[in-house]
Amino acid sequence: MSARSHLPWDDLFELHVVKKIGKLINRRWCLGLGAVSADGRDARPPRAPKGSARRGLADVIVDRPAGEVAAAANCRQVAARFRDAAAKRALRPGVVRFPSHSGLYWLAAPIAYDQSFLGALLCGAFALQEQNLREVDRAVAPLSLSPVDWAAARDAQPRLSPVEVDFLGDLVAAAAEEIAAHFGSVLARQRGTGDFEAEFAIRHAYGGLVGRSRAMQELYHLLDRVVASDSTVLIQGENGTGKELIARAIHYNSPRRNRRFVVQNCSAFNDNLLDSELFGHKKGAFTGAISDKQGLFEVADKGTFFLDEIGDMSPALQVKVLRVLQEGTFTAVGDTETRHVDVRIIAATNRDLKRMVETGEFREDLYYRINVINIVSPPLRERRDDIPLLIDHFLKRHAKGSRSRLKVLSDECMRRLVDYAWPGNVRELENEIERLVVLAGDERVIGEELLSPRIRDQSSDGIAIVPSSPHSLPDAVKALEKRMIYEALTRNNWNKTRAAAELNISRRNLIRLVQKYELERARA
Known part of the structure; x- marks a missing residue:
C-alpha cells in the first residue's frame, strides 16, 4: 500500500467486530465512530449513525458547513499528533482523549502496522460528567444554530463518567486493533504479488451498477475480463436486476466507448416492425414506407448493440441476427444490396433460452453464438447486503433538486425493506424509495407507516401476511392467488402474455383476475 493511499473506511466499518462495537457504542451512549487517514486528507468526523434515536450537540454542529469544516480540522490535528509520534517511534496502541473545537471530547485510537501509522479511529463527541456545557454554548455561538435544535441536542448530549470513558476507550481500542489485524492478514495474503490495493478494496460500484456484496464483487471481476474483448455477451436474469x-x-x-451504444427491446414491436427497426427498409418496401430508413444495426456500426428480451424474437428474425453475428452482413427490408457492419452484440433475456432451444422456440445455432460469454445478473433477494447501500444511493438520487435535506429511514423501515422478497428486484426498490421520498414531505426521517402495504404487511421471513388474517380456506386461496399473480406480473414487468404463460393460465383469464383483485391499482 503506497504512502498516499487511504484505508477504505466504509468497508472497514463493515467488519463484523467493528460493526458490533459501533452498534454497542451507539446503543449505550448515542455516539458514533469516525476516522481520519494518516495524511489527514480523508477526514470523517465521528457522528451518530443515521436513524439514531437521539442526536447530540456534535451532530447538530456538523450539520452546519462551518461546523463540518472545524470538525475536519480537528481530524487533521489528530492525524498530525499521531504522525509526529510515529516519526519519533513513540506511537503506542490504545486511545487518546482529544478536546474538539466545540469543547466536547473525542477518543482517538491509532491504527498502525509494522511501525507505520495508517490512520486513526475516532469516537465522540461526549461531555464529561462534571463538565459545564456553557463553555460549549460559547464555542459554537458563531454558528447561529437553531435554538430549538440546540435545546433538543443539549438535552440528548451524552455525559460520561470516568468509568464510562475508560470502557468506551477499551471498545474503540478493540475496534482499531481489529482493523489493524485485518490489514495484516490481507497484506500477508498479497505479499509478493504487488496487488494489495485490488485485494484490500471492496468496490461499491461499477459504472451505473451499485453493490458491495459477494455476488456483485464476482460480477465486477467478470466484467473486468469481459470489457476489453469484442466477444458477444448474453446477460440473463430476472426483470429489474439491471441487465441494461x-x-x-x-x-x-x-x-468502443466513444462509439454509439444502441438499445432495442425485442418485445416492443411485432415481427414486421422489428425487422424494419433492426435492419432498415427501402422506400416503397411496404405500405407507409415513404422514405429509406436506416436500421439500428447500421446506427450501431463500430459501437455496441444491446438486444434486450432476445428470447421474444421470432425465428425469422433470429436467422437475420445470426447472419450479422457470423458474417457481419444483412439486407434491409425491400433491398437487394448487402450491407456490412462491425457491431458488438450484447443480448439479454429473463427467459430460459436453453429450455427454449430444447422445445424448438429458439435457434440452437444462434443460442451458442450469443452465449459466448454468459453473465447472470443476481436477483436482489440473493444480495440483501446491498439493500442499505442501494437505498442510500436512491435517496441521494431523488433528493437532487429538492430543497429538503437528505432523508433517512427509521430502523424499522430499513428492517422491513431488507426483509422483503423484492420480486421486482432493484427497479421495484427504486420505485418504493421514490414513493417514500414523495410521501414523507418535509419529514427528514421516513417511518415504516409510509411503506407500501405489500411491504409493510409481511412476516419476519419476508412473506406477505394476508390482510385481515382470513380464517376460511376460500379466503386463504384467494389471497394466495392474488399474491402469485402480482409477483408473476412484477417479475415479467407487467407483460400479461408472459405472466399468463408462467402461471399456466390464459391471458384472458389473467386479465379478468387482475381486474377482480384491482392489481393495476396496487401497481401504482
Missing part, C-alpha cells in the same frame, strides 16, 4: 446497466458498463469501459 451491465450492458452499459461493458460498453463504456470497452475500446
